[in-house]
Each structure stands twice: as structure tokens, then as C-alpha cells.
Amino acid sequence: MGQLSLFGALRTVVARDITLAMRRRADVFTTLFFFIIAVTLFPLGVGPDPEMLRVIAPGVIWVAALLASMLALERLFSADYQDGTLEQLLLAPHPLSLLVLGKVLTHWLLTGVPLVLLSPLLGLQLGMDVPAIGLLMLTLLLGTPVLSLLGSVGAALTLGVRGGGVLVSLLVLPLYIPVLIFGAGAVEAQAVSVEFDAYLYLLGAFLAVSMFLAPLAASAALRISVE
Amino acid sequence: MNFLLSFSSPKTFYPLAGKLLPWFAGVAVLLIVLGLYLGFFVAPTDYKQGESYRIIFVHVAAAWMSMFIYVVMAGWSAAGMIWNTKLSDMMAGALAPTGALFSFIALWTGALWGKPTWGTYWIWDARLTSELILLFLYIGYIALRSAIDDPRRAARASALLAIVGVINIPIIYFSVRWWNTLHQGASVSPTMAPKMAETMLLAMFVMAVAFWVYTIAVVLARVRSEILERERNTAWVAELVLEKRK
Amino acid sequence: MIWASWADFFAMGGYAFYVWGSYVVTAVLMIAEVILVMRRHRATLARLARTVSAEQMRVEGE
Numbered sequence: 435m436g437q438l439s440l441f442g443a444l445r446t447v448v449a450r451d452i453t454l455a456m457r458r459r460a461d462v463f464t465t466l467f468f469f470i471i472a473v474t475l476f477p478l479g480v481g482p483d484p485e486m487l488r489v490i491a492p493g494v495i496w497v498a499a500l501l502a503s504m505l506a507l508e509r510l511f512s513a514d515y516q517d518g519t520l521e522q523l524l525l526a527p528h529p530l531s532l533l534v535l536g537k538v539l540t541h542w543l544l545t546g547v548p549l550v551l552l553s554p555l556l557g558l559q560l561g562m563d564v565p566a567i568g569l570l571m572l573t574l575l576l577g578t579p580v581l582s583l584l585g586s587v588g589a590a591l592t593l594g595v596r597g598g599g600v601l602v603s604l605l606v607l608p609l610y611i612p613v614l615i616f617g618a619g620a621v622e623a624q625a626v627s628v629e630f631d632a633y634l635y636l637l638g639a640f641l642a643v644s645m646f647l648a649p650l651a652a653s654a655a656l657r658i659s660v661e
Numbered sequence: 662m663n664f665l666l667s668f669s670s671p672k673t674f675y676p677l678a679g680k681l682l683p684w685f686a687g688v689a690v691l692l693i694v695l696g697l698y699l700g701f702f703v704a705p706t707d708y709k710q711g712e713s714y715r716i717i718f719v720h721v722a723a724a725w726m727s728m729f730i731y732v733v734m735a736g737w738s739a740a741g742m743i744w745n746t747k748l749s750d751m752m753a754g755a756l757a758p759t760g761a762l763f764s765f766i767a768l769w770t771g772a773l774w775g776k777p778t779w780g781t782y783w784i785w786d787a788r789l790t791s792e793l794i795l796l797f798l799y800i801g802y803i804a805l806r807s808a809i810d811d812p813r814r815a816a817r818a819s820a821l822l823a824i825v826g827v828i829n830i831p832i833i834y835f836s837v838r839w840w841n842t843l844h845q846g847a848s849v850s851p852t853m854a855p856k857m858a859e860t861m862l863l864a865m866f867v868m869a870v871a872f873w874v875y876t877i878a879v880v881l882a883r884v885r886s887e888i889l890e891r892e893r894n895t896a897w898v899a900e901l902v903l904e905k906r907k
Numbered sequence: 908m909i910w911a912s913w914a915d916f917f918a919m920g921g922y923a924f925y926v927w928g929s930y931v932v933t934a935v936l937m938i939a940e941v942i943l944v945m946r947r948h949r950a951t952l953a954r955l956a957r958t959v960s961a962e963q964m965r966v967e968g969e
């Protein structure tokens with residue numbers, strides 16, 4: 435087999451991860467069901483008043499998406515860690531950050547994108563109007579990749595550590611807070627007819643910066659965890 | 662340079678820390694006494710907040726230290742990663758509990774100051790909320806470090822976490838400030854500090870330095886225990902430990 | 908002196924609970940930290956001494 439180009443390597447990682455994920459389709463659905471159930475809990479907890487629900491809807495949906503995304507982090511590296519593939523990736527001639535980016539991209543396609551697509555339903559359930567739902571989808575589209583990228587650093591640091599799932603949440607949730615503030619904030623600003631462009635630009639900036647830095651940090655973390 | 666570098670070995674640092682420790686401890690006690698004297702017997706009563714404002718002398722000092730310690734912790738973490746020195750790792754780990762303690766004290770005193778000043782024990786203003794998130798960052802660091810059994814992996818993983826954290830702290834603070842102004846609503850964001858007389862500023866400054874010296878003393882003591890643990894299989898530790906027994 | 912009497916000092920203009928609540932908790936926590944650090948050091952020395960002398964006795968016994 436000849437040397438893979440950078441893009442070829444990326445494509446191989448993505449294709450492999452998607453193939454493996456398709457064999458365990460249930461994992462994708464459990465994340466989605468968590469998202470739906472978590473959102474449903476809020477009206478049950480705070481009461482069905484439509485006015486109040488509409489006001490808290492962006493925050494509620496964003497928090498649920500954030501938690502669902504975080505729960506799915508465990509699947510990012512652990513399977514490869516256990517069957518030895520991760521060690522092979524570390525030894526590959528291609529830059530580890532690129533391979534990590536490929537894994538995170540797949541993770542987002544299988545976790546974040548379904549959340550984005552499902553959010554209109556939940557927005558309607560909480561009484562949001564159509565323009566608000568549209569903006570919510572856009573913020574989730576920009577924000578969920580950042581969640582996957584930041585989460586990958588936490589997942590890499592806690593590979594094989596006991597209590598890993600809860601520990602990852604503790605590490606990663608504080609880092610998620612800026613994304614949550616600007617994601618939900620954009621929709622809330624629009625609801626009171628305030629300019630929300632700045633929020634979207636900031637989310638875009640977070641995405642650009644984390645797409646570059648997070649794989650570097652996650653690669654370093656993987657080397658620390660595996661060696 | 663070699664002279665300085667020699668202190669980067671745990672073996673030479675242990676006795677050095679032991680010698681410096683009493684001095685830092687003594688200075689810390691003196692500064693605390695001075696700061697308390699200035700705060701309680703020299704600084705005047707505030708015309709708006711009465712005597713309740715005197716809490717700032719510990720609140721602000723603790724808050725500053727909690728942030729300063731995190732940065733220093735990240736610094737030692739970076740040093741440990743760049744130069745692969747065990748002692749840097751140990752210093753970073755020794756700083757965390759004190760940093761977490763100060764951020765808790767900042768939150769506690771902030772709450773007790775908030776109640777008489779604007780009626781509630783907790784308020785979601787930018788500084789208190791950021792302080793709470795800082796406490797979470799400390800707890801995450803300590804949790805990660807203690808969850809990993811291999812000390813080398815634990816040190817390196819938590820070092821990376823500290824560095825990621827220190828980069829994120831300004832971003833988090835900026836976001837929380839933005840969030841706070843967005844949700845202003847009816848209640849105006851209260852400004853915590855009263856108009857500061859010179860003596861008030863002096864007392865605050867003295868307390869901050871006092872807490873800093875205290876931190877150095879506590880961290881020196883804590884790192885000595887760390888050194889003994891990590892180096893327990895070496896000859897010099899065996900000798901030292903048997904000496905102490907007699 | 909700012910305070911008319913010790914009673915005034917302890918009363919803190921009615922804010923005694925808040926002021927002393929802050930300072931006492933701070934003092935307790937900081938002193939507790941110092942005590943814990945000192946105890947850990949002593950315990951570590953004692954524990955390692957036991958391990959080292961046990962090892963020595965084992966070696967001598969061979």
C-alpha cells in the first residue's frame with residue numbers, strides 16, 4: 435500500500451469510524467433519546483406555562499444538547515484504546531492532530547448533527563416561534579462541533595481512568611460555558627429584538643480557533659494517556 | 662545557572678524548602694496581624710455599607726490569590742512539560758489545594774458580604790460566577806490528578822488540563838461578563854467595593870501580600886511531603902527517614 | 908481608635924454575624940490547612956520509617 439496523502443489519511447479515519455458506528459447504530463439513538471427526554475423533563479419540573487417555557491426554551495435546549503454531547507464523548511477514543519487501534523494511530527506517519535480531527539469530525543456527524551436536526555421538534559414542544567427555531571439551529575450547528583472538539587481533550591485525558599464518565603463531565607463542563615452563553619444568548623437576544631450578530635461571529639471564532647487548537651491538545655493528551 | 666538548576670532536583674530542594682519554611686511562615690503571621698490591625702483599627706467606617714464592608718479585606722485577598730495561584734500552577738505545569746522536571750510537577754500539584762481553598766473562601770465571604778449589602782447570599786454577577794467556575798476548575802484538576810494511579814501520567818495529564826484551563830479562564834470571564842450585562846433586567850449589577858479610603862486600600866494590599874506569603878509557606882510544606890512520597894525508594898530518603906526516627 | 912468600646916467592636920455596627928462569620932471561617936479553614944499539611948508530613952515520615960526499617964530487617968535476616 436502506498437503512502438496516504440494527508441487528505442487520504444483523514445478520509446480513511448472518518449470512513450472507518452463511520453463504518454464502525456453504523457454497526458452499533460443504537461449508540462447514536464441513545465444520545466438522541468437522552469436529548470429528547472432531558473428537554474421533556476423541564477416542563478415537568480417547572481410547570482407547563484407556555485410563556486415561561488418559551489422564555490427558557492433556548493437555554494433548556496442548549497443545556498440538554500450540551501449534556502447529550504458530553505455523554506457521547508466516551509465513545510470517542512475508548513473503543514480504539516481497548517482494541518489497540520489507538521496505539522497504531524499514534525505510530526502512524528501522519529500528524530496525530532489530523533487523525534484526531536478526523537475522529538472528532540465523525541463524532542460530530544453522528545452526535546451533533548442529529549441534535550441540530552432534532553432541535554426544531556423540541557423548540558416547537560417548548561413553544562418557540564419559527565425564526566427563533568431557525569436561529570437556534572444555526573447556533574447549535576456552530577456550537578456542537580466546538581463541544582465535540584473541546585470534549586475530545588477531556589476524553590483523551592481520562593482514557594482508561596476509573597470513574598471516567600463523571601470525571602470527563604467535571605473537566606469539560608466549565609470549558610463548555612462560553613459556548614453555552616453565546617449559543618443560548620443569541621436566541622435570547624433575538625427574542626427581545628436585540629442585535630445577535632456578534633454572538634454568531636463569536637461562535638464562529640470559537641469554532642475556528644478550537645478546530646486548530648483542540649486537536650493539538652487532544653493529541654498531546656492521547657500521548658500522555660497511552661505512553 | 663548550574664547552582665540554580667541544582668535546586669530543581671527534589672533531593673536538594675527538600676532541605677532548602679525546610680529552611681525557608683519557618684521564615685515565610687513567620688512573615689505571613691506578621692503580615693496577617695498587621696493587615697487585621699489596619700483593617701479593624703485604622704480603616705474608617707464606610708458611610709454607605711457601615712462595618713460590613715470590612716469583609717473585603719479577606720474577600721478580595723482570597724479572590725486575588727485564587728486567580729494568581731491558578732496562573733502559577735499553570736506556569737509550573739508548563740515548566741514540567743517543557744523541561745521534564747519532576748519537581749515542577751510536584752509544585753503544581755502542591756498549589757492546587759490552597760488555590761481551591763482560597764476560591765472557596767472568596768465565595769463564602771462574598772456571600773456573607775452580599776447578604777447585608779444587597780439582600781441575598783448569592784448573586785449571579787460576573788465576578789462571583791467566574792469565581793465559582795474557577796473553583797470547579799480547581800476541583801477538576803485535583804480530581805483528575807488523584808484519579809490516575811501512575812504519578813507520572815497523573816502529573817502530565819493534570820499539567821495539560823491546567824494549561825488548557827488557564828487559556829480558557831479569560832474566555833470564561835469575558836463570556837460571563839457579557840452574559841451578566843445581557844441579563845441585566847430590573848436589578849442593576851451592584852458594584853461591590855465602596856469608595857476606598859487610602860487606609861482601606863493599604864489594609865487590602867497588606868492582606869493580599871500576607872495571603873501570598875502564607876501560600877508560599879503552605880506549598881513549601883506540602884511539596885516536602887510530595888517529595889518524600891515520590892522519592893521513597895531512594896537512598897537519601899531512607900537515610901533521612903531513619904534519622905528523623907531517632 | 909475607631910471603636911468606643913470592646914462591645915462596639917464585637918457588634919460591628921450590627922453586622923457581627925456577617926463580619927465574624929467571614930473572618931472566623933477563613934481563619935478556621937486556613938489553620939486547618941496548616942494542621943493537615945503538618946500532619947501529612949509527620950505521617951509520611953513515620954510510614955516511610957516503618958517501611959525502610961522493615962526492609963532493613965528483611966535484608967539483615969537473609
